[in-house]
Amino acid sequence: MQLHVCPMGTVGYLEALGIQEKLLVLRQQQRVGDLLLLLEHPAIITLGKKSSATNILASPTWLVKKGVEIQSTNRGGDVTYHGPGQLVGYPILDLANYGKDIRNFVRNVEEIFIQLLYNEYNIIATRDQKHTGVWVENQKITAIGFAIKRWVSMHGFAFNIYPDLSHFKWINPCGITDKGVTSLQALVGYDLDWQKINQQVVHYFCQVFGLAAQWITVPELNNVIKEHEYASP
DSSP states (O other): OEEEEEEEEEOOHHHHHHHHHHHHHHHHTTSSOOEEEEEEOOSEEEEOTTOOGGGBOSOHHHHHHTTOEEEEOSSSSSEEEEOTTEEEEEEEOBGGGGTTOHHHHHHHHHHHHHHHHHHHHOOOOBOOSSSOSEEETTEEEEEEEEEEETTEEEEEEEEESSOOGGGGGGBOGGGOSSOEEOOHHHHHOSOOOHHHHHHHHHHHHHHHHTOEEEEOOHHHHHHHHHHHHTSOO
16 A cells, blocks of 8 residues: 655644644545655644643743744643654554554554664664653653544654754653653764655654555645545545
């Protein structure tokens, strides 16, 4: 099966959410195939369905002055930070093709980064029994949170390549207070090639899920949405 992969650059959170919601419906109706959107967000704090406002440590006034949005969303999990230097991936996948097993699906997404980090950077990453995501020792390097609607996924993962790690001090990431956050660049100690890592993520995504990548541009993605959005299913 094919996976249409669209690198989108920097996209506002609500704009990306709107695109996901359109693609979700089209995927539910089998009018498009599986997709993966890759992008960065401007600095934003998002609240999952299980969020507690007490996990935002910085004051709302201070965050506004810094230009940092706070946005509630329908993904699972608690409070998450997104910002430059973090690769965000939104897979729009029909889980009917992957066993309709949400737990296994999430474990497979974790496996993408476990394999990538070990094979490409000799970094041993693991899962945590209590907390979703990918960890290097006691520090999270990839956050994961999905919404599954009629067996189609939206939202996804946030892989810390070289974000400003001090920004995570604005929150208790995912509501966790006894663990830290790290990035790939912090672990390897040298500058990284963003495009190369995008390609690595797609390679391991396809390897884990048994897919073949077909890269598409943002105009091509927009054309797909426009072509199908108002047509009868």
